[in-house]
Amino acid sequence: MGILALRIAGKKNGVSKLHGEVSRELFAEVWPNIAQRESPIDYVTNGIHTCSWLGPKMKELYNKYLIAYWQDNIHKNEVWEKVRDIPNDEIWKAHQERKIKLLQIVKENTSTRLKRAGYGYEQIGSIVDQLDPNILTIGFARRFATYKRATLIFKDLERITEILNKHDRPVQIIIAGKAHPADVEGQELIKQIHEISMKPQFKGKIFLLENYNIAMSRYLIAGVDIWLNTPRRPMEASGTSGQKASVNGVLNFSILDGWWAEGYNGKNGWKIGTEKEYDNYNIQDKDDSEDIYMTLENKIIPTYYRKNKKGFSDDWVTLMKESIITTGGNYSTARMLVDYTQKLYMPLINLYNNHYSDLEKVSEYNNWKQELYRNWSDIKITQVGNKDNITLDAGNSVEVCCKVILPNISPDSVEVQVYCGRMLDNGVIQDFEIVKMERIKENKQEYEYVGRIKFTTGGDFVYTFRVMPKTEMILDSANLNLVKWMEKDKKSELVDKLLEE
Numbered sequence: 348m349g350i351l352a353l354r355i356a357g358k359k360n361g362v363s364k365l366h367g368e369v370s371r372e373l374f375a376e377v378w379p380n381i382a383q384r385e386s387p388i389d390y391v392t393n394g395i396h397t398c399s400w401l402g403p404k405m406k407e408l409y410n411k412y413l414i415a416y417w418q419d420n421i422h423k424n425e426v427w428e429k430v431r432d433i434p435n436d437e438i439w440k441a442h443q444e445r446k447i448k449l450l451q452i453v454k455e456n457t458s459t460r461l462k463r464a465g466y467g468y469e470q471i472g473s474i475v476d477q478l479d480p481n482i483l484t485i486g487f488a489r490r491f492a493t494y495k496r497a498t499l500i501f502k503d504l505e506r507i508t509e510i511l512n513k514h515d516r517p518v519q520i521i522i523a524g525k526a527h528p529a530d531v532e533g534q535e536l537i538k539q540i541h542e543i544s545m546k547p548q549f550k551g552k553i554f555l556l557e558n559y560n561i562a563m564s565r566y567l568i569a570g571v572d573i574w575l576n577t578p579r580r581p582m583e584a585s586g587t588s589g590q591k592a593s594v595n596g597v598l599n600f601s602i603l604d605g606w607w608a609e610g611y612n613g614k615n616g617w618k619i620g621t622e623k624e625y626d627n628y629n630i631q632d633k634d635d636s637e638d639i640y641m642t643l644e645n646k647i648i649p650t651y652y653r654k655n656k657k658g659f660s661d662d663w664v665t666l667m668k669e670s671i672i673t674t675g676g677n678y679s680t681a682r683m684l685v686d687y688t689q690k691l692y693m694p695l696i697n698l699y700n701n702h703y704s705d706l707e708k709v710s711e712y713n714n715w716k717q718e719l720y721r722n723w724s725d726i727k728i729t730q731v732g733n734k735d736n737i738t739l740d741a742g743n744s745v746e747v748c749c750k751v752i753l754p755n756i757s758p759d760s761v762e763v764q765v766y767c768g769r770m771l772d773n774g775v776i777q778d779f780e781i782v783k784m785e786r787i788k789e790n791k792q793e794y795e796y797v798g799r800i801k802f803t804t805g806g807d808f809v810y811t812f813r814v815m816p817k818t819e820m821i822l823d824s825a826n827l828n829l830v831k832w833m834e835k836d837k838k839s840e841l842v843d844k845l846l847e848e
């Protein structure tokens with residue numbers, strides 16, 4: 348169904364910048380004659396419906412300090428700048444109220460669950476009475492799909508034991524989630540976390556909540572201090588729970604995947620790992636978990652416990668404000684709808700209004716397309732003149748020419764292009780450029796084209812020519828799947844290479 352949709356949809360998009368890249372690669376075979384980087388899949392990053400996810404106390408603060416009608420201007424970044432004017436203790440107070448409310452819910456939920464499991468009143472008390480709103484609290488709640496790696500933070504049990512149990516700087520973790528009824532592996536993760544949470548050193552430190560749902564999610568995303576997200580990069584399409592946390596002043600601590608790969612700016616939360624690509628899951632888990640421990644120990648915990656006389660960390664609140672300011676507008680549904688409207692809906696509406704309300708035009712287009720399909724394979728491209736193996740200084744340009752035979756095809760129906768890239772020593776091609784060529788001569792069905800390639804950097808460059816269909820009737824003309832590359836001894840090898848990169 349996905350491939351059917353990609354073939355017939357007017358526009359296609361991923362739901363974050365990285366997901367756009369991954370999708371272009373994943374679905375490259377839908378457009379076999381162009382490089383995967385050219386797959387006509389754009390992106391619009393997901394966003395949250397801000398006011399549905401904002402805790403009431405935080406909303407009151409925004410009403411007080413942001414501009415009037417800020418709720419009608421959520422997508423504008425300047426609206427959020429005003430968050431800087433909120434006094435630190437007011438933000439902290441609003442946050443602590445949500446945290447206290449959450450801890451109450453954790454206490455009730457855990458007590459009910461342990462009671463049902465046969466634990467005694469005193470045993471339960473010794474666990475839930477340890478919940479403390481002055482302790483740094485990490486939250487993790489989402490579907491227990493295996494790629495989300497809910498147990499990653501427990502990879503090294505000794506290390507996490509030490510982190511959670513520092514007597515002057517303790518940490519508590521709250522976890523919630525459901526696995527799909529058919530996802531046995533996901534269910535196994537829940538069991539593992541339950542078992543870990545019942546180990547003596549984790550009692551009263553790790554809380555696993557039952558019956559995760561949207562209502563519970565509301566308290567979690569606003570009431571913890573840190574929102575942990577550990578998907579296996581690059582499998583998270585966008586993720587939105589971190590956006591919900593962020594707008595409530597909860598700091599993200601996440602893998603650079605999905606929305607966080609573009610949302611993280613170095614000072615609005617923390618990243619886990621790098622943008623490195625792994626083919627070994629074990630090594631990836633080890634590197635990522637190691638980074639979790641290091642960042643907790645060296646950055647997150649010290650910042651949280653650098654408390655002032657009023658009992659909170661001003662450095663922490665600075666991060667909270669930066670997080671709200673940089674993500675409030677960008678990761679809202681309001682911004683998302685503006686993007687969808689500008690990038691996809693308006694161009695398609697204009698296309699319809701300009702071309703498709705006239706049925707005769709549609710029928711003409713259809714005939715044009717049939718003709719093109721009939722004749723396309725007879726197109727021939729040959730290079731004119733030889734500009735191979737020449738040396739130029741950076742900043743200069745070179746003119747390249749080709750001759751194109753267009754059998755029963757009007758030159759107005761095609762665009763002829765130079766396709767150029769820089770070849771590295773290891774054979775990888777980079778810095779691609781596509782240059783539209785100009786028609787300079789014609790003789791019956793033979794045409795000569797010229798294009799100018801400008802070299803801004805040094806290096807070895809390679810180029811070839813291709814013919815693409817040209818029509819106003821669709822936005823992604825790649826969907827016609829008509830691309831003619833020049834075929835000529837060593838050049839065809841180059842095309843294979845270009846398509847691979």
Ligand SMILES: *Cc1c(COP(=O)(O)O)cnc(C)c1O
Nearest residue numbers: 489490560561564586587588589
């Ligand atoms: C927002 C939300 C999600 C999505 O969470 P991710 O961390 O983005 O996967 C899942 N479940 C509920 C109940 C939510 O509110």
